[in-house]
Amino acid sequence: MKESKVSVLVGDGVVTVKREGSNRALQANILGTVEADGVQVLCLDRLVHASHEQQFGEWTLAGAVTTLLSRPLKLEAVALQ
Template sequence: MKDSKVSVLVGEDVVTVKREGSNRAVMAKVLGKVSVDGVEVVCLDRLVHESHEQQFGEWTLAGAVTTLLSRPLAMPIAVTA
Protein backbone atom coordinates (compact mmCIF):
# COMPACT_ATOMS: atom_id res chain seq x y z
CA MET A 1 0.00 0.00 0.00
CA LYS A 2 1.35 3.42 -0.94
CA ASP A 3 1.76 5.94 1.88
CA SER A 4 -0.05 9.15 1.06
CA LYS A 5 1.24 12.53 2.17
CA VAL A 6 -1.26 14.37 4.30
CA SER A 7 -1.04 17.82 5.87
CA VAL A 8 -2.91 18.48 9.10
CA LEU A 9 -3.65 22.03 10.23
CA VAL A 10 -4.98 22.22 13.78
CA GLY A 11 -6.68 25.49 14.61
CA GLU A 12 -8.48 26.58 17.75
CA ASP A 13 -11.91 25.29 16.63
CA VAL A 14 -11.29 23.45 13.33
CA VAL A 15 -8.89 20.85 11.92
CA THR A 16 -8.17 20.77 8.19
CA VAL A 17 -6.78 17.67 6.49
CA LYS A 18 -5.40 17.93 2.95
CA ARG A 19 -4.19 14.88 1.02
CA GLU A 20 -1.49 15.25 -1.62
CA GLY A 21 -2.92 14.89 -5.10
CA SER A 22 -6.41 15.98 -4.07
CA ASN A 23 -7.86 19.42 -4.56
CA ARG A 24 -10.29 19.10 -1.66
CA ALA A 25 -9.73 19.45 2.05
CA VAL A 26 -11.61 17.67 4.82
CA MET A 27 -12.62 19.87 7.76
CA ALA A 28 -13.82 18.84 11.21
CA LYS A 29 -14.75 20.75 14.34
CA VAL A 30 -12.60 20.31 17.44
CA LEU A 31 -14.71 18.90 20.27
CA GLY A 32 -11.91 19.13 22.79
CA LYS A 33 -8.17 19.05 23.45
CA VAL A 34 -6.43 17.25 26.31
CA SER A 35 -2.78 16.97 27.32
CA VAL A 36 -1.93 14.02 29.59
CA ASP A 37 1.40 12.36 30.36
CA GLY A 38 3.24 14.23 27.63
CA VAL A 39 0.66 13.45 24.92
CA GLU A 40 -1.68 15.92 23.24
CA VAL A 41 -5.05 14.50 22.11
CA VAL A 42 -7.49 16.35 19.84
CA CYS A 43 -11.03 14.94 19.54
CA LEU A 44 -12.89 15.76 16.32
CA ASP A 45 -16.61 15.71 15.52
CA ARG A 46 -16.27 13.31 12.56
CA LEU A 47 -13.93 10.84 10.91
CA VAL A 48 -11.20 12.46 8.84
CA HIS A 49 -9.20 9.24 8.32
CA GLU A 50 -9.92 5.98 6.56
CA SER A 51 -9.78 2.56 8.26
CA HIS A 52 -6.36 1.69 6.75
CA GLU A 53 -4.76 4.98 7.89
CA GLN A 54 -2.93 4.99 11.22
CA GLN A 55 -0.67 8.03 10.94
CA PHE A 56 -0.78 11.55 9.48
CA GLY A 57 2.79 12.81 9.84
CA GLU A 58 3.39 13.28 13.58
CA TRP A 59 -0.27 12.57 14.41
CA THR A 60 -1.40 9.07 15.41
CA LEU A 61 -4.99 8.30 14.40
CA ALA A 62 -7.70 6.41 16.28
CA GLY A 63 -11.47 6.19 16.32
CA ALA A 64 -14.36 4.43 14.62
CA VAL A 65 -16.99 7.18 14.81
CA THR A 66 -14.85 10.27 15.34
CA THR A 67 -11.14 10.78 14.79
CA LEU A 68 -8.81 11.19 17.74
CA LEU A 69 -5.50 12.80 16.80
CA SER A 70 -2.63 12.29 19.25
CA ARG A 71 1.03 13.28 19.30
CA PRO A 72 3.79 13.66 21.86
CA LEU A 73 4.12 17.16 23.28
CA ALA A 74 7.32 18.96 22.38
CA MET A 75 9.89 18.83 25.14
CA PRO A 76 10.99 22.26 26.36
CA ILE A 77 14.60 23.17 25.61
CA ALA A 78 16.62 23.88 28.73
CA VAL A 79 18.37 27.23 28.70
CA THR A 80 21.45 27.69 30.81
CA ALA A 81 22.83 31.05 31.72
Protein backbone atom coordinates in the same frame (compact mmCIF):
# COMPACT_ATOMS: atom_id res chain seq x y z
CA MET B 1 0.36 -0.25 0.50
CA LYS B 2 1.47 3.18 -0.67
CA GLU B 3 1.59 5.76 2.11
CA SER B 4 -0.17 8.97 1.13
CA LYS B 5 1.16 12.38 2.13
CA VAL B 6 -1.31 14.24 4.28
CA SER B 7 -0.98 17.64 5.91
CA VAL B 8 -2.80 18.42 9.15
CA LEU B 9 -3.41 22.06 10.02
CA VAL B 10 -4.72 22.81 13.51
CA GLY B 11 -6.57 26.11 13.70
CA ASP B 12 -8.77 27.82 16.26
CA GLY B 13 -11.31 25.10 17.03
CA VAL B 14 -10.87 23.26 13.73
CA VAL B 15 -8.55 20.80 12.02
CA THR B 16 -8.03 20.78 8.25
CA VAL B 17 -6.71 17.65 6.54
CA LYS B 18 -5.35 17.95 2.99
CA ARG B 19 -4.19 14.96 0.98
CA GLU B 20 -1.45 15.41 -1.61
CA GLY B 21 -2.84 15.23 -5.12
CA SER B 22 -6.39 16.12 -4.10
CA ASN B 23 -8.22 19.41 -4.56
CA ARG B 24 -10.40 18.75 -1.52
CA ALA B 25 -9.66 19.38 2.11
CA LEU B 26 -11.54 17.82 5.01
CA GLN B 27 -12.42 20.06 7.92
CA ALA B 28 -13.55 18.92 11.36
CA ASN B 29 -14.40 20.78 14.54
CA ILE B 30 -12.33 20.06 17.64
CA LEU B 31 -14.70 18.83 20.34
CA GLY B 32 -12.01 18.75 23.01
CA THR B 33 -8.30 18.61 23.73
CA VAL B 34 -6.60 16.46 26.35
CA GLU B 35 -2.97 16.77 27.40
CA ALA B 36 -1.64 14.09 29.76
CA ASP B 37 1.54 12.07 30.20
CA GLY B 38 3.35 14.06 27.50
CA VAL B 39 0.69 13.40 24.83
CA GLN B 40 -1.79 15.79 23.23
CA VAL B 41 -5.07 14.32 21.96
CA LEU B 42 -7.55 16.20 19.78
CA CYS B 43 -11.09 14.80 19.68
CA LEU B 44 -12.78 15.65 16.37
CA ASP B 45 -16.48 15.72 15.50
CA ARG B 46 -16.14 13.39 12.48
CA LEU B 47 -13.89 10.86 10.81
CA VAL B 48 -11.11 12.39 8.73
CA HIS B 49 -9.17 9.15 8.19
CA ALA B 50 -9.81 5.84 6.46
CA SER B 51 -9.77 2.55 8.38
CA HIS B 52 -6.39 1.56 6.90
CA GLU B 53 -4.68 4.83 7.90
CA GLN B 54 -2.79 4.91 11.19
CA GLN B 55 -0.55 7.97 10.89
CA PHE B 56 -0.64 11.49 9.41
CA GLY B 57 2.92 12.75 9.84
CA GLU B 58 3.48 13.22 13.57
CA TRP B 59 -0.21 12.52 14.35
CA THR B 60 -1.34 9.03 15.34
CA LEU B 61 -4.92 8.22 14.31
CA ALA B 62 -7.64 6.32 16.14
CA GLY B 63 -11.41 6.12 16.21
CA ALA B 64 -14.30 4.38 14.48
CA VAL B 65 -16.96 7.10 14.67
CA THR B 66 -14.81 10.19 15.16
CA THR B 67 -11.09 10.71 14.68
CA LEU B 68 -8.77 11.07 17.64
CA LEU B 69 -5.48 12.70 16.68
CA SER B 70 -2.63 12.25 19.13
CA ARG B 71 1.00 13.36 19.18
CA PRO B 72 3.76 13.78 21.73
CA LEU B 73 3.90 17.23 23.28
CA LYS B 74 6.97 19.26 22.41
CA LEU B 75 9.64 19.07 25.09
CA GLU B 76 9.60 22.86 25.55
CA ALA B 77 5.84 22.87 26.19
CA VAL B 78 6.12 20.05 28.75
CA ALA B 79 8.94 21.88 30.57
CA LEU B 80 6.83 25.05 30.90
CA GLN B 81 4.01 23.24 32.73
